[in-house]
Amino acid sequence: MKLSFQNLQEKNMSFEEVFFHIAAFMKLDPKGNYRLMVGTDSQVHRTYTLFITGIVIQQERHGVWACIRKTVVPRRMDHLHERISLELSLTEEIVALFTEEKKNELIDIILPYLYEGASFTMEGHIDIGAGRRNKTSNFVNEMVARMESMGVEPKIKPDAFVASCYANRYTK
Template sequence: MSFEQVFSRILKFMRIKPCGNYRLMVGTDSQVHAKCTVFITGVVIQNTGKGAWACIRKVTVPRKMLHLHERISLETSLTEEIVSMFTERKKNDMIEIVLPYLYQGATFSIEGHIDIGSGQRNKTREFVQEMVTRLETMGVEPKIKPNAFVASNYANRYTKKAGG
């Protein structure tokens, strides 16, 4: 699907129930395979408690990327790339769907999910501030583990079977 088709599906999903609580979430995970590294970016529009629509984008780097910082940085870059496609005009198109229903409790937010954690035993904790800041500068609400489920669960599921 092209990005325009993805965006069209998101709008269609939101118009079904415009008074919903919508979260647009984008997150990327990676997996090192024998001859390549696979990156999967998940794009999810969720109407909290009422369902979701989702799709993935696959990018393959034809080498084993063994340096953790390089992989985490590219994961964040791929998330940023998709988020940047949601231009002000596109964000306004989504907001206009829920706007008439704000007083009935409708909401809309955009989140960037990063497959990193700040726990003491987490190898990625030293990169948290850098990656969180990158997403914040784009005007996106960053989420890390355990709240980064689009990256750590949804996209992760596809990295495992996408190898080689």
């Protein structure tokens, strides 16, 4: 199955096109500090549940390039654990596309400038919070462990803004 991504400028991008845009963004300033972040949010609608996975490459304090992928489940997913688990599975699916080879291609862009402060990190943003009053707090350990097992730095609310803000905007 071919994955399709979009943003305000382009529709129906393949993952290869997304990767090209990320690399091109980093090549504009290879001395930058880059964070590649992937996260998913969902919204239950009347007859379906909409999942939005965001991919964001950020050069700290210098802008971003971003895109989304839409996934529709043709039923209401009212059980929170099922929905959170599928959100994370969709994030994991995209993270897995960034193979060691792909990550090394991105690291090679900044590698000559490491000693001048350039950096690259990859994060998995999970739309859950650890606060006692948060309904998702029971799932934090499970979901964080899943992200860590993929070699990606997990971020939860309030630091998981790709899932809780960027992707959330497109679920309505």
